[in-house]
Amino acid sequence: MIHLPQLVTDLGLILAAAAFTTLLFKKIKQPLVLGYIIAGLLVGPHFNFFPSVSDEASISTWAExxxxxxxxxxxxxxxxxxxxxxxxxxxxxxxxxxxxxxxxxxxxxxxxxxxxxxxxxxxxxxxxxxxxxxxxxxxxxxxxxxxxxxxxxxxxxxxxxxxxxxxxxxxxxxxxxxxxxxxxxxxxxxxxxxxxxxxxxxxxxxxxxxxxxxxxxxxxxxxxxxxxxxxxxxxxxxxxxxxxxxxxxxxxxxxxxxxxxxxxxxxxxxxxxxFAAVFFVSVGMLIDPSVLINYxxxxxxxxxxxxxxxxxxxxxxxxxxxxxxxxxxxxxxxxxxxxxxxxxxxxxxxxxxxxxxxxxxxxxxxxxxxxxxxxxxxxxxGPFAEYLERILPTKWITTLNKYSSSTQGISETSDWKILLKSYFTNFLIHSVILIAILYVVQHYLHPFIITNITNGIKGTGLTIIISFILMAPFLWAFALRRIEKRAYAHLWLNKKYSRGPLVALEVLRVSLAIVYLVFLLTIVLDTNLAIIIAILTILVVVFIFSKKLQVFYGRLENRFLLNLNDRENSMDKTRPNLVPWDAHLTELIVSPESELVGKSLIELAIRERHGVNIALIERGNLFIATPSGNERIYPNDQLTVIGTDDQIAALKAQLEVSDQYNETIQSSKKDLELQKIVLTSKSPVCNQTIRNSGVREKTQGLIVGIERLNERILNPDSTLTLLAGDIVWIVGNRKKIVELLKG
Missing domain, CATH: 1.20.1530.20 (Na+/H+ antiporter like fold)
Known part of the structure; x- marks a missing residue:
């Protein structure tokens, strides 16, 4: 008689139960995860009305x-x-x-x-x-x-x-x-x-x-x-x-x-x-109904x-x-x-x-x-939030709105903060790499060389040479690589307050590199000799091999960055999410069957009818930032729009779009962001109308809101004059918005 392994029998029971509950829970429109758990309960050891999975070890295996x-x-x-x-x-x-x-x-x-x-x-x-x-x-x-x-x-x-x-x-x-x-x-x-x-x-x-x-x-x-x-x-x-x-x-x-x-x-x-079904069914198998009653x-x-x-x-x-x-x-x-x-x-x-x-x-x-x-x-x-907004004191709601608005502006970063962050990242990444190399040398490379290739002085020398070749590019980056040159140059110009700390940072970097070299050399040499050789090695790197190491490390770094950004560069599907009030940015795709196809933005009057601004039109490889009123809507255009939930939902229904919303956190797309600018009397746009301020041209941007004396003006008219103290919300290129702010 042919013998069927118990593992296969148990898997058959698990999948049969999962299949049945999948159909049932699809029919009653409930989460499949719950169906799998119930299926596991039915075929588990605590339920005897159906054939049960008998081998607890196989349950653990399938669950793993x-x-x-x-x-x-x-x-x-x-x-x-x-x-x-x-x-x-x-x-x-x-x-x-x-x-x-x-x-x-x-x-x-x-x-x-x-x-x-x-x-x-x-x-x-x-x-x-x-x-x-x-x-x-x-x-x-x-x-x-x-x-x-x-x-x-x-x-x-x-x-x-x-x-x-x-x-x-x-x-x-x-x-x-x-x-x-x-x-x-x-x-x-x-x-x-x-x-x-x-x-x-x-x-x-x-x-x-x-x-x-x-x-x-x-x-x-x-x-x-x-x-x-x-x-x-x-x-x-x-x-x-x-x-x-x-x-x-x-x-x-x-x-x-x-x-x-x-x-x-x-x-x-x-x-x-x-296997997710197998896991959740195995979860159900481990449930003892009597425990549920007792607890x-x-x-x-x-x-x-x-x-x-x-x-x-x-x-x-x-x-x-x-x-x-x-x-x-x-x-x-x-x-x-x-x-x-x-x-x-x-x-x-x-x-x-x-x-x-x-x-x-x-x-x-x-x-x-x-x-x-x-x-x-x-x-x-949603309804509960509306209820709370009605019953809570107006003062509380106003305070929360002010706090929310104040946290979403542009914050300037000091040169010291930029430099120290970069130095810390450089230290952390290269320390991990160097420690990993030291571990491999001590536990694998050196024992292998002295056991299988050569021992004595030759084995020691070969270990040091191979180890140094492996570590050299990362030692150079750790100790000598110039980081954030622009911020460094700004700080270096301040002779009185910045040069001393900068020199101390460089000395610290070199000293730590020597420490890593000493750790390497003490694997095969006496400590005192290791320190001397480590210092000499750093000097050799500085005066002889620095440029070659820089070129080689540059290749390694470029390869890493290329791989890291390759997916993003090939297909950037992300969208921004910085919001004033209840408005936010999202992306809608125009269906070919939409009644809006072929019409210009002036004809559609989307802003006037729905209160929604179109910040970007993506058409294949073409990006049209803050499109003019003469721009037309075509099938499969991707519209990056700003509005409230209700406004966007209304426009979405009219566009008959297929929602391509990414199910993970959204971020910057083509540098398009919603930013807040607090105008001062020195701002170049102060006391000018929106139309004459050149905001659209300077930032590829669109002013979507203004706060003035606790009054909020959404979608302001182009004839409105910008005044000192205005809080202006702009959708546009972040870098150009920052330049305008500093201007």
Whole structure:
């Protein structure tokens, strides 16, 4: 008789249950994640009405594979460049929300009488919202053009990074069973070190490899290569002491920076969906219904903490970052749930045997309830915000609006701030590279040479030569490279206050480079001799090889920057989001069937009818900034417009567009931004009409609003005179707006 392996039998049960619930939950229009969890409950060991998955080891195996591919797909949507572009509002909001929710979760756990470790893991689970659930809810509700959605996606990016950091910290705490700050600090530093190293190495190597082999990459080959890269990074992460999920996330985020990111995401989607279903079904298998009954009260309490705590914590963070009351409240009510990262954190606790068995099903139950409530919370957020605006004192609303407006202006950056930031970045990146080279030399290169090639003085000399060749370009960049020449020159002219600190900075750089060389040489030489050789080596680099190293390093840097910016340069789909009042920038695409096609902007009178300004028309490779009234609208034009949610929604319906809104944080497009200028009596546009001021010509810009003596003038007439003290909102080229401001 043919024997079917139990692993295959269990997989068949898992997928059969997932298939059935997929159809059912599609029919009743509920999130598939909940269906998968219920399917897992039905085929799990605690439910006997259906055939059950009998091998618990196989459940863990499939769950681990599911986590890897789920995190890989989240990494493809994450991108570290998107993190860098996340505005201050999203960063402040996200960090505030995570901090408050972690504290609330920990406090709730302790008040319920749970152990310290259970409470810590509970805090981590409640701190992270569900990216999957929010994206689906926003898509189903058709609100992607809403202003607050930008902030929500920005907060989700911050939460994703915090979740990865939590996985590292919680793993360390679970293994050591200790809570010393030094242990956690070491784990965070180790995480940061490998994160930077993997990112630099990945961006330098992988996009180049994909570009060199793109002619050989059909869909089948690309799928195999992508999964291979994912699993190789998983193996590397485990080798250095991190979780497999972290490795998968990192590789996904590296591939997200390549020009093939969309293709990789498309061809791996089926694999991701398959194993994500397996993961969520395995989540349901681990739920014991009796635990849910016994812990019904804690489940209700924690659900309330999530439903009320998250909106309040996001509201606090968003208001602090300068968002309006409406935007802050809508964002908070959209994030009131927990999801996939919470499951992964709960799984980590179970896998390491540091959390109680009840915590996992409790977390899943809270997630299930909050998943059901999310669409209703989002729908209710607008009316509830309007209700609050009506009942709150007018003085409070006015104060919040003034604070929001004051946080969105242009802030000038001093030369010292620019220089110190660049020096710190230079120090951090090259220190990571140099430390990695030293580690490889000590643990691999030197032992290999003396064992397999030659030992004694020859082996020592060969190790030093190879090591120095590897380190030389980065030592030069670390110690001698000129950084931010313009800011440096400005500061150098100030003999009295700046030259001394600048000289001290240069001496510090060279001294640290000597320290790295000493560390290298002490691997094979006496310390005193190592110091002497290190100093002589630096002198040789300065006087003999400096220009050659500069050229070589320049090639390395250009290759890295080319790979880093290649995707952005080939297809920039991002849009700005700096807003006065409730107006914001978004992008609409003109449908060929729209009744507006072929008409000029004067004929359409979009500004007069809808209150919406068209800031940019993108037509293929043609960009028309602040188009004139004679410009016509053509099929598939991409219009970057400014207006309120309601105004944009009305125009969107008339254009009959297909919404191409990017589901991640939006940022600058072709330098087009909305900026605030406070006019002074010295401003060249002061006491001139808008038409005669030359703002359109000087900034490629459009004045969309003016604040004057607490009065707000939206879409001001071109005959209006600009006065000293006016707060003028301009959509246009940022650099030219700044030049106009300084003028």
């Amino acid at each position: 594979i599911g986590v890897i591919f789920l995190l890989f797909s989240l990494g493809l949507e994450f991108s570290f460049k998107k993190l860098a572009k996340v505005g201050g509002a999203a960063s402040v909001t996200g960090i505030t929300e995570v901090s408050i929710m972690f504290s609330l979760g920990y406090t709730a756990g302790m008040l319920l009488g749970w152990s310290t470790m259970d409470s810590i893991f509970l805090g981590g689970m409640l701190a992270i919202s569900s990216t999957t659930i929010i994206i689906r809810a926003v898509d189903e509700l058709g609100i992607k053009h809403k202003k607050f959605v930008n902030l929500v996606f920005g907060v989700l990016i911050i939460e994703d990074l915090v979740a990865i950091l939590l996985l590292v910290v919680l793993s360390t705490m679970a293994v050591s069973r200790e809570f010393e700050g030094s242990e956690m600090l070491f784990s965070i530093l180790k995480f940061g070190f490998f994160l930077i190293l993997w990112f630099i190495g990945g961006i330098f190597l992988i996009p180049t490899f994909l570009k060199k082999t793109h002619k050989l990459m059909n869909d089948e080959t690309m799928l195999i290569v992508s999964i291979a890269l994912c699993l190789l990074m998983v193996m590397l992460a485990v080798q250095v002491g991190f979780s497999p999920a972290l490795g998968a996330f990192i590789m996904g985020s590296i591939l997200a920076e390549t020009t093939m990111a969309e293709r990789i995401e498309h061809i791996t989607k089926s694999v991701k969906d398959l 019904a009260i804690p489940i209700v309490i924690l659900t309330m903490v999530s439903i009320f705590g998250k909106p309040i914590s996001v509201l606090i963070g968003a208001l602090l970052s300068g968002q309006t009351l409406r935007t802050s409240l809508q964002s908070g009510m959209s994030l009131a749930q927990i999801g996939e990262f919470s499951f992964i954190i709960a799984t980590l606790g179970l896998t390491l045997n540091v959390t109680s068995s009840f915590l996992y099903p409790v977390a899943v139950a809270v997630s299930a309830i909050t998943t059901f409530t999310t669409p209703y919370m989002i729908k209710a957020s």
